[in-house]
Amino acid sequence: MSERPEKPRVGLFVTCLVDAIRPRIGFAAIRLLEEAGCTVEVPETQTCCGQPAWNSGDSRHALALARQVIQACEPFDYLVLPSGSCAGMIRHYADGLADDPAWAARARALGERTFEITSFLVDVMGWRPEGRSLRATATYHDSCAGLRELGVFVQPRKLLASVAGLEMRKLEGSEVCCGFGGTFCVKYPAISNAIVEEKAERIEATGADLLLAGDLGCLMNMAGKLSRRGSTVRVFHTIEVLAGMADGPAIGEEG
Known part of the structure; x- marks a missing residue:
């Protein structure tokens, strides 16, 4: 990858869930990226990353979506997402398009510039939040895709350590799946429910006020069970906490 521009032009891939369920996460992302010194744009033609179709075996529609995303997002210096799951899917585009060398090359180039947001802020921009405070205790769940595919573990914890008054408590089995798994929770609801039940018990055992994570699908699943x-x-x-937006309704409290 070439040297980072002084003021990177970042494309924000909002993700379907954030757009439909929790738009404030998108606004939090914009706030943090701009504070970090980026110029942020939201590509208007972005749609789904294609992961639900890909995981369900519908490669034809998934790759059609991949080509659309590539075309919409390749003009930017970086593509940043508030989701390790969707970022991981975009990084896999080149594998799915391997039979089409021209598109595979474009996919590979975009994948190399695609980041989950906390990883981008720490690893690329070297940024930390300033002037943030929140008197609360919190625990953190490591979403599967971000942790295993992208190596997102230290980065969110480094950023949260800069929030004055926030006490982080260790979650036993923080790296264990919450049971969401995209379409997994639909295909295997009994197994999914058993997994998230155990996760909820461990979250409550920390005694923390807040549960934080980096993927809205996981957060919705755990919030529903906790409720x-x-x-x-x-x-x-x-990133809602990092952007100073934890004073509003929590996930599952809207409406």
Whole structure:
């Protein structure tokens, strides 16, 4: 990858779930990226990354979406997402397009410039939030795709350590799946429910006020289970806290 521009032009891939369910995560992303010194644009022609279709075996439609995303997002210096799952899918485009060398090359070039947002802020921009404070205790869940595909582990914790007054508590099995798994929770609801039940028990055992993570699908799944258990734990995307936006309704509290 070439040397980072002084003021990078960043394309923000909002993701379907954020757009439909929790737009404030998108606004939090814009706030943080601009504070870090980036020029941020949201490509108007972006749609789904294609992961649900790909995971369901519908490679034809998934690769059609991949080509659309590549065309919409390749003009930017970087493509940044508030989701390790979707970022991981975009990095896999070149594998799916291997039979089409021209598109595979374009996909590979975009994949090399695609980052989950906390990884981008720490690893590329070397940025830390300033002037943030939140008097609360929190625990952190490591979403599968971000952790295993992209190596996102230290980065969110480094950023959260800069929030004055925020006490982080260790979550036992933080790296264990929450049971969402995209279409997994639809195909295997009983198994998914058993997994998230155990996850909720471990979250509550920390005694934390807040649960944080980096993928909205995981957060929705855990928030739903915690709510059904009558838990008082409030659930936020990590970047909502980093952007100073944890004073609004938590995930699952809207409406």
